[in-house]
Amino acid sequence: MLILFDNRIDTVEDGAFQGLVNLKMLHLTSNRMSKINIRATMFRGLTALETLDLSWNRIKYLHYGELKSPPFSLLPSLKILIISAQHPFGMLNIPSNFLHGLKYLLAFSARSLNIKSFHPDTFIHTPQLWSLDISLNDFTALSKELFHPIPRLNRLYLFKAQLQSLDFLIGANLTQLSYLQVRKNDFTVVSETMIRSLPALVYLDLQDKTFTCDCSNAWFIQWVTTENQTQVVDAYDFTCNYPVNLGGTKLLDLDTHYCSVDIGFFYFISSTSLVLLTLLGSFIYHLLRWQVVYAYYLFQAYLYDTKRRNVRVTHQYDAFVSYNGHDQPWVLRELLPELEGNQGWKLCLHHRDFQPGKPIVDNITDAIYGSRKTICVISRRYLESEWCSREIQVASFRLFDEQKDVLILVFLEEVPDQQLSPFHRMRKLVKRPTYLSWLRAGEHTRVFWQKLWVALETRDCLAEENPILSGVDRK
Template identity: 45%
Template sequence: MLATERVLLLLISLLSFLFHCEHSLAFSLKDCTILYSENSKNISVTCAKRHLTAIPDDIPGNAVSLNLSLNGISNISRVDLRGLSKLEALYVKNNWILQIDDGTFADVVELKVLDLGENLLTALTKNMFQGLSKLETLSLDNNIISFISPVVFQPWSSYVYEIHTIKEHMLQSCSNLIELNLSFNNIKSMADNALPSMTQLRSLILQNNELSELPVAVQGLTTLEVYDLSSNDISELYCPYFWNLTSLTILDLSHNQISYIFDYKLQTLYLSSLQYLYIDLDECDSVDEGGFEGLDNLQILYLSEQRDRPFSNLQRLKKLHIKVHRGYYDISKDVLSGLTSLEYLITEAYFMGSLYPDTFKYTPQLKHLRISYSKLSVLTSDVFLPIPNLITLDLSNNKLRSLDFLAEAKLSALRWLNVSDNELFVISETVIQSLPGLTYLDLSANLLTCECSNYGLIQWIQGSKQTQVANAHQYTCAFPVSQRGKKFLDFGFDSYRIDAALLCFLFSSSLVVLTLLASFIYHFLRSHLTYAYYLFLAFLYDNKRRKKGIPHSYDAFVSYNVHDEAWVCGELLPELEGQQGWKLCLHHRDFEPGKPIVENITEAIYSSRKTICVISPNYLQSEWCSKEIQMARYGYQLFVLTCNDIDVLIMVFLEDIPANQLSPYYQIRSLVKRSSYLSWPQAGQHTGVFWQKIQQALEREENPAEHT
């Protein structure tokens, strides 16, 4: 009984430990994506549009933002958000949420933004928002709420003001106002004296209205720092409307219909303190070169439809966003000239088709680059060499078919890479290895092939502890056709893998076969290989002599054993050299000292017209004599083939050797059978005939026909 209790306590402790453990950071989440952030401590996770029916259980515990919008989640329980103690923003908009349990948000004590809009909530219960003491924004729009507890909002207060019209004296009493937000109304005009007393106004937000011209009332607001006129109907810019706005640092004119700028030069706005400018030029010709003169402090610039080179005076600009909505035109290679401090460059449909190798030589400080919707199909590494400090690179929505250019681009600092919506087939391991600092990679919507060429990529995605591959579990195979539509990471490469045991078996078997074959060749074919070697050597040597036209140095080379040297020096040499005048080559006299013996033998034989072999039992047993006669024999056969049957071999037997004793010596025996030879014992006392026949053999050009 006691042992059972201990086991139960141990299991309860283990379960408690696992229950309270924080979620670890998974680099490739199954249903969600960790958004890139330069601050690795502030992790933002998006699970939007993933067809989820419940909140995933692998959300990292240190996430500060979680987006679950546009799914099919119907219920949120307290367990779903357990462990997310650092969460500051939660977006669950546009789901099917019918119920949120009391105490669901008890663990997310740092939550500041909660969006529950566009769901099916019918009641806000008393403790639904318990624990959200730091909440700043709560959205419950587009639900079907029929019951609200009287105390559900007790911890907070919420005030909403809506202004639809602005009259001349409407804001007269607001002289101390610092910030004025009139956005999302239907304001079409503003009285010229609507803001006369606002001498401390710093921020004026007029976005999403129906203004057709710049309000004159803004003139003279020397304290104004932020001026937002985005999403209106403004079509013209005149410099008087910005007079005396000497403190203005942020001007937003985006999403208007500007068709005319006075003199096409923004310097006429007299905004020397301006640091942030957002402007669309969809209906206007682009700003001329030097058009931004006078805006020396500009740091962030958002443009559209800009094709000229107006940036030469913006040395302090750090962020440039250019978006093109119409047409196709060439961009000059020095379009970025003057932007020496630029760190962020975001372009859409701007660098169409290709990039000049020197495009970024003017922006050495560039750290963040986006080139999307530009129909890029080919890039070279030279484009990126001037910007080695690049941290993020977005090449999405192009037509790239290869990332091989990254292998030589030297982007060792790159941490974030987005190449989604291209036409990539294969990602080589060389490209991956060339990006050692990569922490985020998006390959979505490409034409990945499920073949051996991508095996390294799949292994890397599944095993990487550094790089998050966004939505990797959703990638599908495009090729081959038999695999199309299947999950990329689920593709099995078993049929392509080489079994280690089979490889070892093949290697060892091949080694054994090679060893046996070598032994067999050595034992049975050694003489044939030697024969082939010397024949080839003879061919090379003789061919070289013939090409050079070198004459023979000797009349005959004498091949003999050292034991027969007395006969050679006492009988042969005096007769042939002394009496008949032939020039002989003797190894003990004419071989070159220090040269390999085989080379000396070869040179002696092929430098002589004939070869005299002095054969005796000692000769037959000598290895070097055997080599000499083989060389002579191969020379003989070579001459037979090339020189009209010229006989170059003269055999002299010092002793009578029976045929049966010649059997082990195949080379000699075959020569004796085919060619004539001289016998010293048969000469007896009549040696004159013997020497006369040698002389005839040395003189005549055809083979002896008879055997003596």
Template identity: 55%
Template sequence: MCSENQLTQVPTDLPPAVTSIDLNLFAPIPNLTQLRVSSTNLHTLDFLIHANLTKLQWLLARKNTFSVITEGIIKAMPSLTRLDLRENGFTCDCDNSWFVQWIKNITRTQVIGAQDFKCSYPSQRRGSKLLELDVQSCLVDIDFICFMSSSCFIIFFLVVSFIYHFSRFHLTYAYYIFLAWMFDSKNRQKRAESQYDAFVSYNTHDEAWVYEELVPHLEQEQGWRLCLHHRDFLPGKPIVENIAEAIYGSRKTICVISRRYLQSEWCSKEMQLASFRLFDEREDVLILLFLEDIPTCHLSPFYRMKRLLKKRTYLSWIKAADNPQLFWEKLRQALRSTNRAEEERLRLTVNQMHGVCFQPAE
């Protein structure tokens, strides 16, 4: 019977014990227009998806045990004009939402007895009608979700890119300031002896003075251990991390200040990080050494430095020309002083230094 290629309908219903159908059954009958699979134990009609029954017009599938009709099953029968699924126990949840919507909108296919389709699952809806299912609660606008998701991602990416482009240095600096604060808070009580006596913060244009004047006097003559950028920073480590470790790994920080220094973003961050440690720990860790006479008005952008200058006097190399030995002695005293601000502070006045110290005018 099934070997005839021109067969357009299955003459009789399938046996009741049938629980599945082999797809090879439909291979010889591509022109099938009517299919009866009523009163069987079929649990699903998914076999129709791959049965290639594009000319099927009438499907009679009453009294079976399947409960869900998927979109794929219906679309596999593009020529369907009559569908009889009465006396099946349907699942009344979102699994059948597409099928319910299709029944309500379809005009080309007659769904026999659709208004009487009953729910068997879930138990709280047993006996209610399938067409009463609220499909709106199941509908998910995938296109809208994709649009909103992609839009949010693009906006987020643009905002992050904008912030990173214009503020990456400040973000990195703030991140390491936070790490330094966390490290300092956890280790303040158990901090070991400092690796260096002083970290020297300077601009590369002032490097000659540092290596020709500062290093020979402090390291070679007096034996202080100094931390210098190009000599002691670990290669490959982020520069801000090197700076934080140098400042917190030294008893003092010497800021060699010049106009070039104030113009350098990295130098200003070094000074700010050192002053952050000063204010946070309330310890006298900061020594400001001016290579040039810099009016206070030029320090206006450096709020923290200006605040310090209102309270303290600092070493001036320009005014030390007449008595350089006194300059180095005062610097040695500053390095020797303890970090406890309450016990001992750096008191360098113009009279004491005989012109060696520099107090910026208000």
């Protein structure tokens, strides 16, 4: 052992320890050595050195970039390195390759160096590291990647390191850590995930800590009182600092029963609800599918009508013609020439008058509310069309909401009642014979067009007052 304590040494000549091949401990504590004077060559010949203490010197690095000549690269047997408390302002940074060459290093102490962070590669050169003391620094937070190269770490000292959380230990791969000292830091919650990530932990020092006394620490309280493997030092002296009304209360005196949730009961309720919702969904799909679809479209129409209810709309067209593309030949050859050509009505047709680039739903609602009437050309294909369904839902809602004669149904073919069942409003109209049938008109189309003219000519009277809605085509 060689002790050179408090000798005001600022420089050690290269090879000064040459020949001390059996020296195992060297103390250069409380001298004036700086980073310039800490060189690999000054330790030449100390091949058996196991302990080196350089604390209380004047070593300082302004950044943690790599050094051209790592200072300990000629100390292959070194097991303990102490560089704590450098003066006057601390070491500030530890270069990323500062520990290069120390592949057998077991203990490293870097206390009170005014360090705020570590380079992630700091410990890649020390895979055997067993004890690490980095207390009394200003970390606030540490990276879990910092500890990946040292999976054998058994003791970690983080006393008064300004830490806001211990979550960096989650995923740090410290499966052999048995001693953890984190007293006098700023975190107030100890998470279950963090504790579970340290399966070998037998000693946890949290002395002089205050905690948040609510359900966020309920698990920790239960764990402290029941855990047999890990000793939590002075746990019965832990106090609360939040909420204010519990200030000074002992943490372990906190009643956490109200934080408990019966997980089994929760799973039972969740699974039962899921089964019931599945059964209800299946029932609705098989028995009420069309009613739900109808209600959905009707609700959309209601929302649109609510927005427009207090807005006075100028009708741009006499009628909007709602039809399926397969029925377009009849509309173009029969309906359009008669109503626009002979009778002089102004019609709105989607293939001709819808505004390009505008959402189709907006085009539909604007066309229906921008026309005095809506003529629905009904066929089987019409009832199968999604967009035709939307058009008739909006039009029928307008009819029953405004209570005005705004809807005219023209049937091109006979449609079974069961196919009309999804459209309850329209089915009600059909049962009250409030529609025109092209099929029944046969060769007497003049009467058909006359009735349609009457329906279009009728203006803002109530639906039941319109002659076309009170018995036309009654069987």
